[in-house]
Amino acid sequence: MLRLSKLTDYAVVVLTRLDDAAEGGVLTAPVLAGNTGLAEPTVSKVLKILAHAGLVEGRRGALGGYRLTRPLAAIPLIEVITAMDGPIALTACVDNSFGVCESESACPVRGRWDPVNEAIRRALTGISIADLAGPPAVVPHPEPAFPIFAAE
């Protein structure tokens, strides 16, 4: 499906909600869980990963919480995806690790996926979380009366 994980989706949602915090203020995981409608442990997990990637900052103790380290506009989408899902690599034999592919000599596309990854990487670098969150422009889903999408 070429889909990214739900955690990444959650991460984007949490990040946008985290933007609601007052200047310098922090939001706790339970509060964010309430705002997003996600389960609290899940939100915690997402925040921990994001904190590890340096996208958010956690402050412990009473009055603790999380806050963004940068404005949403300064966070490219690819950074969130990389943090949550790991590096973009469409196939196993695409990174420079050899020896994993038993039919290496017979493989005609060896090392050929790199440009594809690059193309996707470029496409994802130009989009920031702010682009995803807003502006509160026209919602491209004007009340579809029935599901157009054919389930896979």
Place this chain on the structure above:
Amino acid sequence: MLRLSKLTDYAVVVLTRLDDAAEGGVLTAPVLAGNTGLAEPTVSKVLKILAHAGLVEGRRGALGGYRLTRPLAAIPLIEVITAMDGPIALTACVDNSFGVCESESACPVRGRWDPVNEAIRRALTGISIADLAGPPAVVPHPEPAFPIFAAE
């Protein structure tokens, strides 16, 4: 990881090998399995899916086999990915199917993934299988002495 399935990888390999067939000639699944180093049932599965998508054509009976319906250069990568992995949709709530997301009203990125999908789709449309298979240009993997890539 934002990776596509192995089957898709196999599909690309099989397609490029299928290109080796003489003009109008066909290759059987066992032969292709031998050429690619993949297991025969797996190759069969891939070919069946590709045939269903109209990318290859199967001919039954003795002297049967598979052949390409188009030259590799006329097959965009995205078509293979769509055939093997299904439509490109990064998140569950991205297609026009509603009602699956319980926190729909609270979700600030609702419908916002579409441009992302579009960006990726565009990036993948410009690449053909022929681009992946060849030309037999410089291999971008000149014998790396050690793995540079940090395993996830």
Place this chain on the structure above:
DNA sequence: TGCAATTAGGACCTTGATGGTCCGGATTGC
């Protein structure tokens, strides 16, 4: 007409990653 080769279309099982929860420890403010 019968037989062999081959694709077509599934069913089936196994395995691994993902999603999600929980617990103990460390830190901070009151």
Place this chain on the structure above:
DNA sequence: GCAATCCGGACCATCAAGGTCCTAATTGCA
């Protein structure tokens, strides 16, 4: 000292992907 909160990890369940196999349907040839 106590309560609130993050931090780090372990843990388990679920589900889709990967892979194999079996039974038709079709085709060419003897």
